Amino acid sequence: MIKISITLLFIFLQACDTKPPVNIYKSDEYNRFTEQDRIIGESIWATTCFRCHMYGSNGGKTLSEKDYWNEAAGKGFQALYKSVWEGKAGDEGVMPPKGLCNPCSEEEIKKSVLYLFQLAKKIQTSDSLKQVSKLNL
Ligand code: HEC
Numbered sequence: 001m002i003k004i005s006i007t008l009l010f011i012f013l014q015a016c017d018t019k020p021p022v023n024i025y026k027s028d029e030y031n032r033f034t035e036q037d038r039i040i041g042e043s044i045w046a047t048t049c050f051r052c053h054m055y056g057s058n059g060g061k062t063l064s065e066k067d068y069w070n071e072a073a074g075k076g077f078q079a080l081y082k083s084v085w086e087g088k089a090g091d092e093g094v095m096p097p098k099g100l101c102n103p104c105s106e107e108e109i110k111k112s113v114l115y116l117f118q119l120a121k122k123i124q125t126s127d128s129l130k131q132v133s134k135l136n137l
Helices: 002-017 035-053 066-073 077-086 106-125 127-135
Strands: none
Touching: 035 106, 066 106, 077 106
């Protein structure tokens, strides 16, 4: 009986390795995001990511496209980071590797991804920002 339990426990632990990704909003990385991280993430957003994700240029999705970002959030932090680090082809355009931030390190790109999701949530939940994004400047 003990042997069976140990075997079952082993199988259970192995199954944990292949568990589905944690939504980025529930991830440790997102919840541990500090003010210092935000400053780095925001400066990368403002120099590169912004060019495609603010107004939806070059096939990038604007942060007010709630359904798109909520679905993406479900892929989990690692997969999203990988998309940005390696680049990603979308329906209407291509995100170049590192989201165009060529001198950025892995750590910096990770912070920019976390910042982007933080900003997306802010834009999607703030009435005044929603108005601004509707103007489609
Ligand atoms: C040249 C335009 C461009 C730039 C610059 C850019 N992106 Fe993107 N991004 C895209 C496109 C295009 C897609 C794919 C859209 C689609 O799914 O149709 C995308 C998708 C994404 C996704 C979703 C990935 C996934 O797997 O679902 C994330 C996250 C993202 N970008 C973050 C960033 C971050 C962070 C930066 C800055 C470091 C950045 N992007 C810079 C164009 C860009």
